[in-house]
Amino acid sequence: MKLLLLGGDGQVGFELRRSLAPLGEVVVTTRGGTLADGGDCEALDLAQIDTIEPLLRRVRPDYVINATAYTAVDRAETERELAFIVNAQAPGRLAELCAADGIGLVHYSTDYVFDGSGTRPYLDTDPTGPLGAYGQSKLAGEQAIGASGARHLILRTAWVYATRGGNFLRTMLRLGAEREELRVVADQHGSPTPAWLLADAAAQVLGQGIAESGVRHLVAAGQTSWHGFAEAIFDEAHARGLIERKPRVLPITTAEYPTPARRPAYSVLDSRHLQAEYGLTIPDWREALRTTLDRDRPGA
Ligand SMILES: NC(=O)C1=CN([C@@H]2O[C@H](COP(=O)(O)OP(=O)(O)OC[C@H]3O[C@@H](n4cnc5c(N)ncnc54)[C@H](OP(=O)(O)O)[C@@H]3O)[C@@H](O)[C@H]2O)C=CC1
Numbered sequence: 148m149k150l151l152l153l154g155g156d157g158q159v160g161f162e163l164r165r166s167l168a169p170l171g172e173v174v175v176t177t178r179g180g181t182l183a184d185g186g187d188c189e190a191l192d193l194a195q196i197d198t199i200e201p202l203l204r205r206v207r208p209d210y211v212i213n214a215t216a217y218t219a220v221d222r223a224e225t226e227r228e229l230a231f232i233v234n235a236q237a238p239g240r241l242a243e244l245c246a247a248d249g250i251g252l253v254h255y256s257t258d259y260v261f262d263g264s265g266t267r268p269y270l271d272t273d274p275t276g277p278l279g280a281y282g283q284s285k286l287a288g289e290q291a292i293g294a295s296g297a298r299h300l301i302l303r304t305a306w307v308y309a310t311r312g313g314n315f316l317r318t319m320l321r322l323g324a325e326r327e328e329l330r331v332v333a334d335q336h337g338s339p340t341p342a343w344l345l346a347d348a349a350a351q352v353l354g355q356g357i358a359e360s361g362v363r364h365l366v367a368a369g370q371t372s373w374h375g376f377a378e379a380i381f382d383e384a385h386a387r388g389l390i391e392r393k394p395r396v397l398p399i400t401t402a403e404y405p406t407p408a409r410r411p412a413y414s415v416l417d418s419r420h421l422q423a424e425y426g427l428t429i430p431d432w433r434e435a436l437r438t439t440l441d442r443d444r445p446g447a
Pocket residue numbers: 154155156157158159160177178179191192193194213214215216217218233254255256257258285303304305306307308312313
């Protein structure tokens with residue numbers, strides 16, 4: 148099997164390089180054509196939409212796994228156009244090309260497609276209503292892929308972190324080393340999900356073949372708040388001797404932490420559909436955090 152992985156240096160893309168390798172030949176792209184570890188790969192800038200077709204024609208993969216996205220939630224409010232090109236137009240074009248050539252497509256989306264007014268974990272089929280430009284652009288990407296006719300799987304996930312890359316875990320460890328006290332919102336609820344879980348699930352799905360096209364939710368089990376996640380990060384990091392001292396973590400409200408983009412107050416996702424379809428085992432978010440810290444030391 149030949150796989151084309153777009154965005155091999157992102158949080159999820161990096162883990163996909165590992166998880167997809169046993170399935171066959173994996174051709175990897177980054178924006179610049181080199182990997183962060185210095186290795187060579189293919190170059191693809193999703194914002195150059197016309198360059199997608201020649202790459203696909205040359206590589207001729209069985210599946211494309213798209214791990215690229217414009218993920219700067221606050222910056223998307225002022226770079227709306229670029230967010231839509233990368234998160235919606237480019238995936239739409241990619242899906243059209245996949246449809247034409249019988250290529251399967253795996254893509255990732257976000258809990259930020261929801262408005263957060265839910266009171267129980269969101270199902271794949273629940274109505275969306277993104278609050279900000281990032282969520283709107285990701286939803287437009289889902290819709291473009293859905294309309295393309297390509298065989299596809301869109302894994303909607305949330306609160307992704309890893310020991311490398313830009314994410315909440317690494318932000319907390321950095322700020323915790325600098326300050327005695329952090330203030331973290333306690334009224335936004337979701338499910339922190341490690342990048343390795345998303346990469347492992349995609350590999351398992353591809354090993355079996357996409358059963359049915361559509362959107363499927365995939366997050367670690369259980370739920371917490373950003374404040375709860377921060378406390379867990381410091382507790383687990385301290386227990387492993389990764390940090391010398393735990394900062395105080397004060398619970399605050401969203402109103403006390405103003406940001407350019409609005410975020411959903413509740414975006415817990417129900418992963419049971421995907422789990423049943425492919426027989427996946429999904430760990431609890433706290434157990435997944437422990438596993439993550441036991442696998443790798445967080446990078447500086
Ligand atoms: N991070 C999160 O909390 C969540 C992420 N998701 C989704 O999961 C998927 C993977 O995200 P994640 O790994 O966390 O994101 P990262 O931000 O870690 O990685 C995104 C990757 O996309 C690349 N990229 C951005 N713009 C372009 C472009 N124009 N051309 C080529 N490459 C580009 C980035 O490269 P560069 O470094 O060069 O910019 C980076 O390698 C995305 O679809 C995202 O929307 C869903 C829910 C939560």
